[in-house]
Structures are given as structure tokens and as C-alpha cells.
Amino acid sequence: MSLSAASLSQIDKEIAKYPADRKQSAVMAALRIAQVEKGWLANETLEFVAEYLGMPAIAVYEVATFYNMYDLEPCGRHKITVCTNLPCQLQGADTVADYLKQKLGIGFGETTPDGRFTLKEGECFGTCGSGPLCLHNNHKMHTHLSPETVDKLLDELK
């Protein structure tokens, strides 16, 4: 098990931000980069990252389980995370979440049988003024959601 040369070069760029004896500081970025490449973080991926950064595997596992944007189980090709926190809720997030559940036929934490979508409930994204909001595969934010814009988004994600 290894990561691609492109991923390793990205990780090296992150390592260079910190003092030479502090490679562990790059673990959050390394796990993010590994997850983008592999789709999720299997134990062997965590072990690879641990070895690459010279950390105990358990310390990498602690980080991967502590921060909720890491996926320790296989995920659909498109992970949709909806913020349902209070400001978004006041602006209609529950309607959007219910619509997504009904349309995809799954609940929060589930993946469609064809492996296309995973639906998750998120906590505050810090963009409340533009809610309701969702994140696509952790990194692309979609704002001002409604059933209509959700339809459009899902159609684009093959």
C-alpha cells in the first residue's frame, strides 16, 4: 500500500510548513490528501501515513477518529454533508435534509445501494448567512439550498 506520487508530493509540501522535527503536524493534511485519493481511510492507509510521518499508528488513528470529516468506512462516490445546526435549521435545513433523504431513499450515515451517494449530518460550517448548506466530498460548499437546487446538484453528480 502506498499513495500516488502526486499525493506524496502534496504531503511533502505540508510537512515543509513545520519545524523539521515536527512532521506529525502534517498528519491532518496527510489524512485529507490520502482520503481524497482513496475515497476513505482504511487501516492500512492510516498505517502508511504513520510510517511516512514517523508517528505511532495509534496516534494517527486517534486523529482520524477525532475529526469528523475523515471517513473510516467506505463512502459513496459523492458524500453530501448537510448542516442542520440552529441557524441553518431556522433557514430551512430540515426541509432540505428531508428532501435529500426522500429523494435518495437513505438516512443520515447511509449510502445508496449503487454506491453513488452517502448522506451525512454536519455541524456548523461557519457560513450560516448563506444556509441551508451542504458540502460535497468535504471540500465544495453549496449554499442557499432548496429542493430545486438540490435536484440540480444531484443531477450533476454522476
Place this chain on the structure above:
Amino acid sequence: MSATYNGPKVCLWTLDHADPASLATYVANGGYEPLKKILAEQTPATEIIEQVKISALRGRGGAGFPTGLKWSFMPRNYDGDKYVVCNTDEGEPGTFKDRDIVEFNPHQLIEGMIIAGYTLGAKAGYNYIHGEIFELYESWEKALEEARAAGFLGKNICGSGWDFDLHAHQGYGAYICGEETALLESIEGKKGQPRFKPPFPASYGLFGKPTTINNTETLASIPWIMRHGGQAFLELGKPNNGGTKIFSISGHVNKPGNYEIPLGTPFADLLEMAGGVRDGHTLKAVIPGGSSAPVLPADIMMGCTLDFDSVAKAGSMLGSGAVIVMDETVCMVKALERLAYFYFEESCGQCTPCREGTGWMYRVIKRIEHGEGRPEDLDLLMSVGTNIAGRTICALGEAAVGPVQSFIKHFRAEFEYHIANKRCMVGS
């Protein structure tokens, strides 16, 4: 008459320009001039700190601690590395101001961090950016590259012989990392669990070195203060509450968004700028400073001005300036259930009172909301809260208790109705 503010803005002024985030826009409007002047004149750190003290700039992340005082805690004659850290881990429900600074005025934040680095004798700085706004992590890194290429970062900055560099560090989904020592743990590549204090970061911070951590809006205010003087910044606001402040207003208003206005502006004016309560509805309650701030009923809030002291006097806190507006359709039990779930979900698990107490409060509120409440539940909630607050390493426990106790204090009848009738008083 409609409320407007047309005076100077400290942070979001670039939005009045065509290409707000660009280096060209920033430089064309006097950007990086304060830094150049400081480096050319070798302004003593004590003079810079004195201006920051005069400005009455108070930490914009929520605590409102005087920034000049915080800076003066850094050891002067320490023989080793020191760090400056920016907290853009903006995850307090209702708060979305720092993201706009990073998106629309990244260079002012960079300049603020460089001036902080110079003043505090730091070797490098890190900006910890909330994981969920990853697109801004990437755009801020691009801004850093521009600043480096222009000679404002790296070796021999502006020919002064001084070296300093900045880097972005990403969060990845943990509210607790907004707590400054949890944030430091996270930069060190660990779980974000807050450290016991003392020692404070000024003596034992990042990598065990003296470190100052400030909020994004705080650091972005520094270039303005150095350019116009501490007194001018103070006069934008009111005594002990210097400057303009970005208020993030969300919930039941017609125009949710960020409004940068002077500290001390009446809440009623901000509400009007945000287009008022959504059409056809009336104001019921407001959380004035992010989800951790105690809720206030409409009548109290309408009498408040938006500054640290006035909101504190009314029984809440200005916090991060995140104003969550609720109209008469909101069931306060349901609203509280969602907030209680948030704190339960985000407790780091380190301290028993918080780890167990936040879950306990959530379960009790959930059963009230779902028609299974018991008459003794409200007293139980108050008592669990009292046994969390003040008994934990960090403030998350207290932050979880503030909403619970204030919702029950101000809207007790709604909770009692839910328990007695097993349904909601509002909209049923």
C-alpha cells in the same frame, strides 16, 4: 428612516471594490504601507503594543479580551522560537465573519499577522482554518504566495533583514479546536483536546514555545490601527469597545449576512439593516453572540446596544458578534434540542462533567421535545448545568450550559407546556 452606516470599515472595506481579494486592490488602497513603515523605522514593539492598547481592540473571537494586554504577556527577552497563531476555526453556530475576511480581504489578515510577528518577536505564524471552508484554505495559500512574491514574507522582508513566514493549517471537523489550546494541540498533529492552564500559551504554546493566538478579525484590525492610530480606532466604537465589528446575522431576517458597524450600534439598527424580521413575522428571541451566548427575549434585546458591556449587562454576551434571530414560529424546546445536540456531539470527552453532562442534558431536552418529558426535568436540567459549569478544563462545558439555563429562564412556560401537554405550544 432606514438605519445605515457609511463610516469607515476596518475589515470588509474591500467589498466596495471590484476585485476585493486581490493584492493589487489592497496595495492601491494603502495596504502593506504600515508594515513597510514599521520595518523602515524599526518601530519599537512597545510603541506598537501601546497603540493597540489605546485602540481598545478586544478579541473578536468571543472572549473580548484586550488584545494589547494579551500581546504584552509575551516574553520579550526569550532566547528561542516564538509563534503567532491566527484562529480561523470559525465553528460557533451563527458565526461566519472570519470566513469573509479570508475570502475578501486576505492580505489585511496577512499584514496583521506579519505585524504581530514583528511585534512579538515570532519566527513564524500559522493560520488555523476551519475544515469546512476548505476552499478558503486554498485561496488563502494563494494569497500567501502573492505576498511572498511581493517580498512581504520570507527572508529579508522589505529589505529589512528580518525573516518571517506564514502558513495555513487546516481543521477537519472539530468545534473544540476553536479553543486556543486545543487548536495548538491540533497544529501539533494531535486530537484537539484543550490543555490545562496555566501554563498559558504566552509561556508554553505551540511546540512548547511562547505563542500568541488571536482571532482573524482581531489580527486583520491591526494594520488599520497602525495606519490610522489607536485613538482613531477607539473613536470608531465607544470607550472600552474600540472599532467597528462585523456582526453575522442569521435566522429569521430578510437579509442574513455580515454587517460591519461600530460597536455600540443599537440592535434595532442592525435588525433594520438586515431587512428586519422576515416578512409577516414578529421578533421572539435573539441569541446575540453565537450559540454559546444566553438567549434574550425580544423586548430585552430591542433595548440593547451591540457592545461587550451592554450585552453583558442585559444578561448575555456579545461573543463573536453572531446574532441568531428567531421569530414567533420557533419552538424554543426544539431550538434548544438542536443546540444541546451540538455540544454533546462536539464535547472532546476529556472532562467527565462535560462529556457526560452534555449528553445527559441533550437526552432530557430530547424527551421533552418528543412528548416524554417529566415534571422534574426542568429542575434536573438546571442542576446538571450547575454541575458542569466551572468544573471542566475549558469553556465548552459552560458554553453548553448557557443556552440550556437561559432558554428555561426566559421561556419556562413553553417547556412546561411541552411537558404537560406532550406537544408544542407554538404552531400546534
